[in-house]
Structures are given as structure tokens and as C-alpha cells.
Amino acid sequence: MPCATPAAGWCVDEATRRAAIEAYDLDSLRDGAALRQITDFAAALCGTPVALVSLVEEHEQVFLARTGLTLTETPREMSFCQHAMLQPDIMVVPDATQDPRFIDNALVTGDLHLRFYAGAPLVSDDGVPLGSLCVIDTIPRRGLTALQRQGLRVLADNVMARLRDSRDAAAWRATERATRRQLTDSEDRFRTLADTMPQMVWSTLPDGYHDYYNARWYEFTGTPPGSTDGEGWNDVFHPDDQARAWAVWRQSLASGDPYQIEYRLRHFDGTYRWVLGRALPIRDAAGQVTRWFGTCTDIHEQKLALHERELISQELSHRIKNIFAVISGLISFAARSKPGFAPIAADLRERITALGRAHDFVRPHSPQSRPNAQQDSLHGLLGELFEPYRRDDAPPIRITGDEIAIDDRSATPLALLFHELATNATKYGALATDAGTVEVSIRRGADTAELCWTERGGPEVTPPTGADGFGSQLIELSAVRQLGGSIRRDWQPEGLVMTVTVPLAAFRRD
Template identity: 70%
Template structure:
């Protein structure tokens, strides 16, 4: 839920050209409605819930704009019950002849400095339908809000919001009579069914305990089953036998926890073909936090699923060929070393670096379920464990990895592999891995938006700083500083080499 915020003054709202509604008449019109009795009205709440779901935004509101404030009769995804009028987007929307859409409020001079934009709520996208009575008096707006910019609304979303706004006006107009209120609720539900039947997705709804009691026309058109035959638990029989237990378990988890329901499964179409479908559902809560309804959709994703599987096969084949290229290069280096014995030492170092790059590539490349590494492929510690595996002893761990794990990707895996392979190789030649008693601790920790990785060698022969910078040191500098935009500090202590590598976390993963 969006939280409350400090109220600050805004410049008076300008009067739109041609808009000349008497504020006294408008105040009298608002007074005709029992505003307090309509706060958190169940019918209005269903409207704002559905408006937010229809437009795929976190917030839906019914706002009545009064002389000095705007009051939210119904609110979905927001804790505020009112704001000063000078902060109101709806005060502008209610003057329009059509839906007012603000793709990015920070770019709109009317709202860029609005506290609802720059402070707590962080409004970016806004769309509001004017709530105007039959006598031409504007009352406020039915609006939807998002905290990220959006391009606008689809034609279906615009149509849906207008239908829902009509229901809001009907609810406001009928609030003076209990009988009229019941009629408005029934009409609202009828309009909801009409709107749901026009949606391309299969729409369904359940009671709080998960009992399915509504499907739209698209469901029956897709499945071909008789109306009502999938009520209750009958829906589960529409899934592929191999998916039924999994889908049921996920649904039961959502019912027990209130967490959103999302799953991919194969749904039987009317011609008997099972097609991949994305199932989603969200709970609707009352003011006490209890679930009063579940609304869900089923979307046919069969072609997209097959295309994704084909892309994965191609990616795996490409990665396999790249892996083979590393092996070929390593073989060519070995062949050249045999033909040129004087090149052997350099060739061994070069081949080891190529092998390290190959191990890094193999760790982050696309994998099948059978070939995927045990460690998370986005794990820094998982990659380091893979790189250090050839240096570990069968009886004890020579290199210990600890601390905070962080996310990496294919872009950062290569310089990381070169950097730590070089450190491990030097430790084998001159440092803690030179004898059987030495050990290395690699510890990573977050410091703000940076990652600090410490390399500490202990138990090896005494080492001293080299007289001149060699290729290995240059390679470490190239990997950490130039490619990962970090820093490297080396300390040649009597107990062993200590290296502190500081990297921006953003350079390790695109996310």
C-alpha cells in the first residue's frame, strides 16, 4: 500500500477555458450525496479493484473533489483517505470531456512539482475518467495510478474505465435509496460480466475459499465445456494429467497464504489439444485484511512457449560450440608448445587462462535441466567455487569462500575469471598454495553500492613485492579496473599476500 505524506501547498488550480460551473452549485450537488455513507462502499471497492486489475496498475480510486479537499470514496492499493484539493489530479480530470491520461507526471508542467509526484506516493502515470452528473456538474474522477511511467491505455482499458465510471455515477445517484442501491449493485455486476466477456483472456472468479463460481464467455468458448461444469473443483480436470497435481498445490498455497497465484500449465481446448496457458489470480481484500474474492485470468501462451523452447535449444547449441572453441584453442596452444619447446612455459600459462575462461563461460551459459550447475548461475560465490575447484585438495579445502553472495551475469564472468585465476595461479607458484600447509580465505561483503572482495593467503612461504610489474599484475589491473570499473589494493604482508578488490555492484550484473 502507498503510504501517507506531508501536505504542502500548491498554486491555485487554473480554470480551464470554457469551464464555468458555479462552485456553489457544485458544492450543493456534492452535499446531495451521503459522502460518509459511501466511504469504502463495497460496490465502489469492487469497481476500483477491477479498474486497477484491468489497467494493470497498483492503485484505483473514486475521488470526489470538494472545495478544499478531495475525498477517496473507494481506494484500492492506497492508505490515504483524502488530500488537499491543490494536490488533486482529479480536479483537472473532472473538467475534461474525455479520459485525462498523464503518461509521466514528472514531464507535465501541471504536476511536476506536485508533492504527490515528488514525495511519498511517487505518482508517474495517471488516467482519470470525469464523474459528471446528468445536469453537467462534475463531482470528481474514477482514476488509476502507477508509480512508473506508461505509454497510455489500450482501447479496451479506456472502454472499461468508462463503463466502470458509469457504474460509479449510478452508485452515487442511487445512494439516497436503499432499493436503488441494490439495483445499482446488480447493474454493476451485470456490467462487470459484460466487460469480462469482451476481454480476450479467460476470466474467472472464486469465493474466498477458492470455490470457482464464475467464468466468462471466453472460458467456455475455449474449453467447449457446458456452462457450470467446471464450477467448484471441476476446473482441475481441464489440465493435462501431468500438470494437475502441480497446479493444485500452487493454488492451495495461494489460498493458504494470500499470495498471488501464477503458474504455467497445459489446458485442454475444445478440440482435445492441450495448449500451454499462463494462469494468474489476485486476491481482493476487505478493510480488515480478509480475502473476499479471487479474480483470475488464463492466457493462451502456447506459441510463445514453443518459440521460447526453440530459442533455448539454439542457445544451448551455440554455447556448446563456443565451449568447443575454447577446447580447440587450448589444443592449438599445446600443439604449438610441443613444436616450440622454448614456448612451453608461456603456453602453459596461456592455456590455463583459456581453460579458466572456458570454465566461466560454461558456468553462466544456458543449460538444460540435466547440465545446469548445482550453484546458482548468477552467484559470484558459485562461479568462484567453480574456478577454484582444480586448486582444492581432496582431503581439505585449500581455498575457503565466505561472506555476502552477489549476482553476476555473463558480462562480468570473464574478467572475474581472469582476475581470480591469476591470483590462484600466483598462489600456486609462489604463495599459500605452494606447499601443503597454506590456505586462502576469499571473503566478499557489501559496502553501500559496492562489493569488497578480500583475498588473504596464510601458511605459505614468505613473499615480497615484485621488483617490477609483470603481465599477471597487468592482467589483474585490466580485469578489475578497466573492465569492472573497480580498484585493486595489494599488501605484501609477512603472513602472506592480501588483496582487496572493490567493485561497483552494477558492474557485476545488468540487473
């Protein structure tokens, strides 16, 4: 087969495609966690049962990662992705049974029952189409939203970043092996090898003195040959990265450990681009370092893609936070027009505020907005929820015991549960007096965790009579129905003791 399937009036030589695919270390990526996270996210983002990273080879399409599908490959003639990889943008097939290209396709007529398909092309840096990141559904759909399209493009960029990493790692390993062999040959042979590499290659003496750079370094930086020998290389680092890069390099020189760091290098056009710096020591028979060989790999586009993905996550979280504010405002507006609704409105606003605090704690953050506490920490979440109850810088609610990792799914019911307990304690229990205190103790077992709420120093407590109020029902909803736990109340005269037993699996997704 000399050419890839025509799609836009052009054709790609299959030998070129085969060589491009073989340059990647596919075995290191196949069924790996990194690409599986991307397909999991793509399926969740687009609301489809199946997502795939598909590479179209000469006779079959191979799935490097898959979500919702057990097949690892299919014949190329059945491939939708061989069409998608040749498109300038995402290819969408709303209903394959209505598309002449696929109406008789075995994936459509067979057990897979494929109906909807959307694929973002995976194209190498040299413009060679490799395959696609696709999502599949068994029912027809109109298409993708603008956000889903943007997200699928960002995820496809991340797939290519992973592929480039595998290629660069394979090139690095090949270079290391070749370098060891070339140490016994002439320096001219080594320079020829280094100058053919796509990475910037450099070498230092055992004390870290830089005495060699390949042609790619000078092409990238635009510096005159020899001007970055010794410590001159530090001048092409971004000013904010110089001290950090020096510290990591000195640590490697002192310990002999491999060197790896991301930093920004000044490009010949005056801009700064992110690169990944790596270096390994060459040792003699006695184990002494005789030389360091290193590379710099341009990862700027990968960093931009990751940054764009973070921006999308933060924008979604920001909109959710705004929804909490809008709901709280609507409740306040209703309370002003109906004074009798005011007490209920105040309770609702407090509960919504608690949910907002929980969401703000676990949502994606930038380095500037990230909370001081670790975001998957139950202690940290409770600390945020109880902050409004602080008295004169002294917390009346003390959190003790084991730490448990949480996620965004469990944060909401936990916030409602403990907000309701703190509110009741403020109205009727230990927090209704200045001397009252509460201890929240956490004990982790093999399969469950016990969260014990103990009040002391408040008014004398008597068990309530009559039907459960809304607050008790909310506690039941949060602890039992949402977290799958159980509740045990002990109405001691000196204060309520409530123990909530929750399965560990409810706190965090596996």
C-alpha cells in the same frame, strides 16, 4: 483518411485500425522498462544506434519505446513504418537516399540523417497492421544477417505479447468494474457480458467451488457444459501442473490474496496450451469474500516466443564455449609439434580454461544446466574458479565477506585475476604445500569494494626482484586496466597479502 497506405495491393480501413489501437492500454507501456529492454536489445543485436517501437496512428507515428532517439513522435507522412507494417516480413531499406519512396523524406534530408532502416511489422491477432519494431542507422548498410532477422522477428513477437498483455489487463480492469456494477443486476446480464469477452471467465463460491464458466471456456476446452463444475476443472490441467495449480489456488482461498498462475490447459484438439489464470475476490461491507471471479488468458504464442529467444541466447553461448575448446585444442596441437613451447602452452590452456569456466557460469542457462550458485554472485563465480584446487573435499581457498553482484562483462577480468593468483600460489606460495591456505575476503564500501587475497602456511615469501613477469602483467591488465581498480601487494614472510580495490560500477552494468 479512409485507408492505410497501400503496399501490396490491399487497403485497411483506418477506423478499424483506430479501434484496434485504442483497445490497448498504451499509457501503461509508453516509455516503460519492458519495451525499452526490447529496443535496447534490438539495437545491440543489429548494431544500430537507434531502435524504436512505432505505432502508426491516423496522423502521426508514436514511439512507445525508443533507444538512441529523443523524439516521441513524427508526422505520419514521414513514417517509414507505415510501409513496413504492411509487409509480410521485415522491410529493409539499405540506403534511403537511393530509394524513390524516401529520397526526399525529412528524416533522410534533415538532422536525423536516416540512411539504413529495417522494420519488423507489428500485426494484431486479427490481422490489423499497427506499426513496426525498427532499427535505424545513419550510414547505409547491406542489410541484416539471418540471425539478426530471426532475432528481430522474435523481438517483434515479444512487443505484440506486451501489447496483448496491456489489452488483456485493460479488459480485466474494465471487466472487474463492470462485474461490480452487474452484481446488482440480473444474472443474465452478467452472462451476456462474460460471453462476449475474449478470455475464459469463471466464478466460484467463497470456498472455491466452481459454479460458472462462460462460453469461451467451453469453446476452448471442448468439455460438455457443467462437466467442470466443482473440482472437475482440475481434469483439464496438464498432469504436471495439477498439484502446483491446486496449491496456489488453496493459498489464495485461505488468505484472500489475488490468484495468479501460469499453467497448461487441454485444448479441444487434445493439445495443451499455456494460459495465464487470474482471479480476484469480491468482498462484502464486512470484508468477507462473497465470490471469486477469474479469467484464463491464452498466452501460448507468447511462451513459444520467449522460449525461442532463450534458445537463440543459449546457442550463441554454446558457440562461444566451443571457441574456447577450439583455441585450447590449437594450443595443444602446437605444443606437440614444438616441445619447447609445452610449458607456455600449459599456462595458456589453464588461462583459457579459467575464462571458459567464467563464461559458463554467467552465460544463459536452461533450468537443467543452471549452476547451483546464483549467476550474478561474485562468491559463486569464485567458488567455480577455485573448485579444481579442492583437496580431499576440503577447500584450501576460503571465500568470506560481503556478496557483490557481477555480470558477464566483469566475469572475464575477475576470472583471469584470481586464476593467476591461484596458479602463482600453487607454484610458489601457500598452495604449494599441503598445509597452506588462502582466504579471499570481500569488503563492500560506498563506492568501491576491496578484494583481499591472503596466503598463509606456505614457504617463506620474499619480494620478487627484476621486471614483472607475464603473470604480474596479466594481473595488472585485469585489475587496473579492465576493472579500473588499484593493486597493493604486501610480501609478508608468512605469505603474500594482495588487496585489489575496484569501483562498484565495474562489477555490474546499471
